[in-house]
Amino acid sequence: MFEPELNDQQRLIQESARKLAEKHFKPGAARADREHAPPVGNIKVLAEHGFCGMALPEAYGGSDLGVFEMVLVIEQVARACANTAMLLSCTEGATARAILQVGSEAQKSKYLPKFARGESLAAWSMSEANAGSDVGAIETRAVRDGEHYVVNGTKLWCSFASVADLYLVLMRLDPVPGMKGIGALLVERDTPGFTIGKRIDLIGLRATGMSELLFEDCRVPAENLIIPAGGIGKILSVLDADRIGGNPPICLGVAGAAFDAAVRHLKDRSQFGKPLADNQGLQWKLADMAIDIEAGRSLLYRAAQRADMHKNSMADAPMVKTFVNEMAIRVTNQAIQLAGASGLAEDFPFERHFRDVRGMAIGYGTTELLRNTVAREILAGRYLP
Amino acid sequence: MDFSVPEELRAFQQMVRRFVDKELIPLENTEPRGLLPATRERLRALTRDMGLWLLDVPESLGGQGLSMLGQSIFWEEFSRSVATLPRDFYIIGPVVGAVLVQLKGEQKERYLDPVLRGEKFPCFAQTEPDAGTDPAAMRTRAVRDGDHYVINGVKRFITDAEKADFAQVMAITDPVKGARGGVSCILVDMDTPGVKVTTQYKTMMGESPCEVVFQDARVPVKNLIGKEGDGFRLAQEWITRGRILRHGARSCGVAERCLEMGASYAKQRVTFGAPLADRQSIQWMLADTYTELQAARHLVRHAAWKIDQGEDVRTESHIAKMYSVEMGFRAADRCLQIHGGIGLTTDFQVEKFWRDQRPYLITEGAAEVMRMTVARHVLKHY
Numbered sequence: 009m010f011e012p013e014l015n016d017q018q019r020l021i022q023e024s025a026r027k028l029a030e031k032h033f034k035p036g037a038a039r040a041d042r043e044h045a046p047p048v049g050n051i052k053v054l055a056e057h058g059f060c061g062m063a064l065p066e067a068y069g070g071s072d073l074g075v076f077e078m079v080l081v082i083e084q085v086a087r088a089c090a091n092t093a094m095l096l097s098c099t100e101g102a103t104a105r106a107i108l109q110v111g112s113e114a115q116k117s118k119y120l121p122k123f124a125r126g127e128s129l130a131a132w133s134m135s136e137a138n139a140g141s142d143v144g145a146i147e148t149r150a151v152r153d154g155e156h157y158v159v160n161g162t163k164l165w166c167s168f169a170s171v172a173d174l175y176l177v178l179m180r181l182d183p184v185p186g187m188k189g190i191g192a193l194l195v196e197r198d199t200p201g202f203t204i205g206k207r208i209d210l211i212g213l214r215a216t217g218m219s220e221l222l223f224e225d226c227r228v229p230a231e232n233l234i235i236p237a238g239g240i241g242k243i244l245s246v247l248d249a250d251r252i253g254g255n256p257p258i259c260l261g262v263a264g265a266a267f268d269a270a271v272r273h274l275k276d277r278s279q280f281g282k283p284l285a286d287n288q289g290l291q292w293k294l295a296d297m298a299i300d301i302e303a304g305r306s307l308l309y310r311a312a313q314r315a316d317m318h319k320n321s322m323a324d325a326p327m328v329k330t331f332v333n334e335m336a337i338r339v340t341n342q343a344i345q346l347a348g349a350s351g352l353a354e355d356f357p358f359e360r361h362f363r364d365v366r367g368m369a370i371g372y373g374t375t376e377l378l379r380n381t382v383a384r385e386i387l388a389g390r391y392l393p
Numbered sequence: 394m395d396f397s398v399p400e401e402l403r404a405f406q407q408m409v410r411r412f413v414d415k416e417l418i419p420l421e422n423t424e425p426r427g428l429l430p431a432t433r434e435r436l437r438a439l440t441r442d443m444g445l446w447l448l449d450v451p452e453s454l455g456g457q458g459l460s461m462l463g464q465s466i467f468w469e470e471f472s473r474s475v476a477t478l479p480r481d482f483y484i485i486g487p488v489v490g491a492v493l494v495q496l497k498g499e500q501k502e503r504y505l506d507p508v509l510r511g512e513k514f515p516c517f518a519q520t521e522p523d524a525g526t527d528p529a530a531m532r533t534r535a536v537r538d539g540d541h542y543v544i545n546g547v548k549r550f551i552t553d554a555e556k557a558d559f560a561q562v563m564a565i566t567d568p569v570k571g572a573r574g575g576v577s578c579i580l581v582d583m584d585t586p587g588v589k590v591t592t593q594y595k596t597m598m599g600e601s602p603c604e605v606v607f608q609d610a611r612v613p614v615k616n617l618i619g620k621e622g623d624g625f626r627l628a629q630e631w632i633t634r635g636r637i638l639r640h641g642a643r644s645c646g647v648a649e650r651c652l653e654m655g656a657s658y659a660k661q662r663v664t665f666g667a668p669l670a671d672r673q674s675i676q677w678m679l680a681d682t683y684t685e686l687q688a689a690r691h692l693v694r695h696a697a698w699k700i701d702q703g704e705d706v707r708t709e710s711h712i713a714k715m716y717s718v719e720m721g722f723r724a725a726d727r728c729l730q731i732h733g734g735i736g737l738t739t740d741f742q743v744e745k746f747w748r749d750q751r752p753y754l755i756t757e758g759a760a761e762v763m764r765m766t767v768a769r770h771v772l773k774h775y
Contacts, residue, residue, distance in 0.1 A: 141664050208738060279525065290761070362751075375730075
């Protein structure tokens with residue numbers, strides 16, 4: 009049953025996240041983007057208020073909250089600063105969940121409490137030059153040698169690379185082709201043979217510390233194995249966790265911020281002797297943006313609640329991500345248009361919001377790949393509207 | 394009807410295409426953050442020798458006197474590369490425009506001729522903080538005082554003001570008439586006391602247009618272009634040609650290159666054992682871009698051709714711009730999506746096409762304003 013209203017606890021969480029983000033994260037958001045400087049100080053603030061790793065179990069320092077609460081918080085943080093929301097999501101995103109789901113007790117006790125305290129950031133490294141959507145094409149190789157794995161290869165598009173201290177890295181553990189040979193190791197930052205490569209500059213989300221990862225005869229302790237070869241299927245669900253709980257709430261938050269700024273602009277700005285808001289054509293744009301945002305919010309909140317009931321269908325995450333990504337692109341694009349030339353200037357947030365969401369339709373699973381998944385579920389009779 | 398490029402322009406088109414392929418596109422990789430000064434000078438000399446300077450200037454003034462149709466073909470071809478920033482035309486010689494080319498006598502000697510020789514650099518100053526879409530809300534005043542105008546006001550988002558030697562400034566000379574006959578265009582030297590570039594606004598396309606403040610700037614009356622009240626008519630000529638060429642034709646060139654890059658990448662990038670080009674969704678993206686590009690190209694060339702026939706093109710220029718710039722952005726956006734992650738990186742040219750194209754849906758007449766004008770035309774004639 010879809011409960012559209014928040015309960016008291018959820019409302020409190022949402023409200024305190026919003027106030028915190030507005031006060032602490034919004035003022036520095038533009039500068040973080042301009043300077044490509046990850047706002048890691050904001051993680052401390054979030055940790056102090058219990059927002060880091062909040063969806064992790066209490067036993068590891070989390071608050072046992074659900075995906076839904078995580079979505080509420082990340083959305084509010086993203087309204088103020090998308091880069092901060094990205095950093096927050098990595099304290100309980102794919103890497104943390106993978107450790108929680110399939111990690112050894114030693115790995116869980118070693119790493120999870122640090123995420124919850126905001127003392128450690130985790131990165132998830134999957135992509136390579138020849139392996140984006142096609143995970144089975146990964147070439148980075150790990151060869152067992154006594155008590156270690158020896159790793160060689162280059163990873164690309166690793167968000168948080170320059171600020172993380174723990175990396176869950178997908179690599180070929182068995183020399184068999186395709187997904188059967190792919191597993192993952194946990195790599196700590198100061199491991200000899202492992203270097204963070206040059207910064208990768210993208211159109212948006214420029215302050216997440218994205219870089220290449222370089223492995224040159226890097227010796228990783230065998231106990232750092234987290235996913236054995238061929239075991240990737242077991243934890244694809246952690247990717248879906250990001251496709252509901254990580255990426256879409258950030259898009260929703262940024263779309264909301266862009267929308268609010270556009271409404272203010274239309275009321276403040278006058279041309280031809282009247283506020284822009286008096287023009288029906290522009291009023292309808294606002295109406296369409298609001299309808300779009302609400303549709304995205306409904307889809308996302310419902311999927312997040314279903315996640316906490318362990319009732320997600322295979323179609324949930326791809327549908328949510330596809331719709332919310334494209335909605336956010338539409339809304340932020342329209343917000344630029346409504347702001348006119350100011351929408352193009354770096355002094356205003358409009359162009360940053362648009363740049364920040366554009367890549368979200370590519371990272372974490374392209375909307376093309378996700379549409380394939382939805383279609384497959386439909387044709388297999390597993391999705392019934 | 395023959396819609397093909399006229400015989401006499403085909404060789405010209407090929408020449409420009411070869412220039413772009415050989416000289417500009419490689420620079421996207423070798424000098425990606427902007428052209429080095431030495432490169433800019435080399436290309437500027439090269440285009441002069443190739444006869445690409447002063448395309449829109451009559452032969453009587455030493456220009457090429459190229460038809461609007463020919464100019465639209467030039468801008469389409471030139472816009473296939475993002476080696477230069479979108480409004481940086483230095484490498485194709487002096488930028489003259491529809492206003493300066495009309496100057497006569499002493500004004501011609503002091504302002505047009507130095508531009509033609511490449512010695513002076515102009516800018517065009519109309520937009521203000523409170524007057525963008527609505528130029529009638531302009532506040533910059535030029536008050537007659539003996540042999541001078543005294544100019545007070547603020548202009549905003551003025552391209553190249555920081556580099557310019559002089560500005561073509563739109564100012565109110567008759568506040569009672571206002572938009573209807575009260576706006577004039579005055580030539581103002583940028584080193585006039587009281588004229589100051591105060592700020593530059595960094596933008597998403599990497600350009601930094603300026604704020605220019607006029608504080609009791611005294612400008613000789615003889616710097617008035619035409620008569621008092623001619624301002625809007627002059628500005629309209631400048632903008633109409635710009636809409637067809639630098640917006641309309643430009644967008645077609647952008648879409649053409651995005652098709653080239655998108656199709657090429659789709660054929661070469663293999664995922665899950667097959668090239669992206671095998672996927673129907675990718676095929677349909679390319680089909681949509683191709684179809685819309687043909688439509689835009691026809692609109693642009695038709696508008697350009699009509700100008701060459703001496704006909705009024707107010708509506709045609711509006712729809713050519715409106716349709717083409719939106720088409721161009723969709724083309725760039727699809728091209729970005731086809732490229733996946735690599736389309737997002739600033740190391741590669743795809744995102745530059747995307748970022749550079751977006752502003753054209755706003756500048757020199759936002760798409761919404763274009764629709765207002767077209768609607769008026771429809772309701773008047775249907």
